[in-house]
Amino acid sequence: MKIFISHSSRDRDMCIKLCDILMEKGHIVFDASVNNFDVGKNIFEVIKTELSDADVFIAIITENFVNSSWAQAELSSVMFSTDSIHILPVVVGDVFVPDFLRGITFIKVNDPEEVTEAVLKGISQLSVDKESSTLLQKRDAVPSRKNDLEEKIGLLKEALIDNQLTLVCGAGISRDSSIPDWNELLVNILNEAFFKENLNIPQSKVLAEDLISLMPQSNLILGKYLRLVLKDDFEKVVQKHLYSYYNQDRDFESSMMVQGQEIINYALETNMMKAIVELARPKRRGKCLESIITFNFDDLIECELSKNNIEYCPIWKEGQIYGMDALPIFHVHGFLPNQREIDSPNLVFSEEAYHSQFIDPYSWSNLIQLNTFSANICLFVGLSLSDPNLRRLLDISWRRNQRCKHYIIMRKAPQKNRTNEIATMLFEQDANSLGLNVIWCSDFSEIPIVLSSITT
Structure with a gap:
């Protein structure tokens, strides 16, 4: 068989032994970190040719692999390809496997020394017929998506109890709260x-x-x-x-209460806000959120915390301080509370304001985000990762420790087709490169359920 081995260059020593043994077994093996390239050859064209000729694509998935843009590019080429090729992923240790690979059976090993034996067993199960692109028999498969979600929730629970969890909020959290997009x-x-x-x-x-x-x-x-x-x-x-729609709904609720009618106002008290309140509520077994970072101007979170007698302190400009018992809420794009005026809202609304924030490495908002991304475990909700400044700060933080320690909750496209599968894969690879693990939901209504599961 012609075998293409994909791995991080940091795992080269582990894979050299694998290459040698596979060649001893009579296989033709290509490994970009081992094979010598002819002078003047285009490396990318060589890799493209080797991938198209390969019968088997072996991906040695380690923490280094997940953080390697080169390895991710090789994997993308195979996933995008219409050629028939056996894909044999070998997961080494406790690694969060990208969701888009879960349609293919994995081989799971706990020790790098077990990789060679696992690959040989996997190859022995492969059909010579190139019409098949997966393992013929499930063996030592990685945990299901459900178990993977439970593991991620467990790690977020630990961060919450240790007072090391920061909630990072975007416009999506206000989706059902009568706040316009x-x-x-x-x-x-x-x-x-x-x-x-x-x-x-x-x-x-x-x-x-x-x-x-x-x-x-x-x-x-x-x-x-x-x-x-x-x-x-x-x-x-x-x-x-x-706040125009929000205040209309609130006035309607007040008028109904005056008339003695019982109503449920979804606009003012959504499941999303309830879940955020519970994350912010101090716990007996540990503390609550360490902080909240929000890109929203509104004070919806503050209003809900006030209703529940939870102490907080909004921060929207340099020099503000907060008490030890207060939950800081950092409005990094400015703050514009409802029905009251504040000094210097500092709204990042125009191109000029955005550029000022982007180019100033010592702006208070940039420093808050960078320090938080470096020190805490962050859970991103209601964000699309399209903000260039946020991406830049996440990239800087990731380069410091190169660990996927943060999480982002995203809604997966409802239709299952090739285009959506590729879009899911690209987003997950992009998120991983910024240090984020993706928690996928099939619908927006599931997001508050995920948040609530962290506190139960």
């Missing part, structure tokens, strides 16, 4: 800006929607325009439209 907020503010400029535009809201759809990557530019037009009223207008 970013595009809707921009449309409403832009519509008011047109009115303020005395632009007599028929269907101005439709125009605002069209502008945003035509400039999806330029929302920060629109934010800059809004600051220029609205001037001193900018924060007040943002506050007005940020």
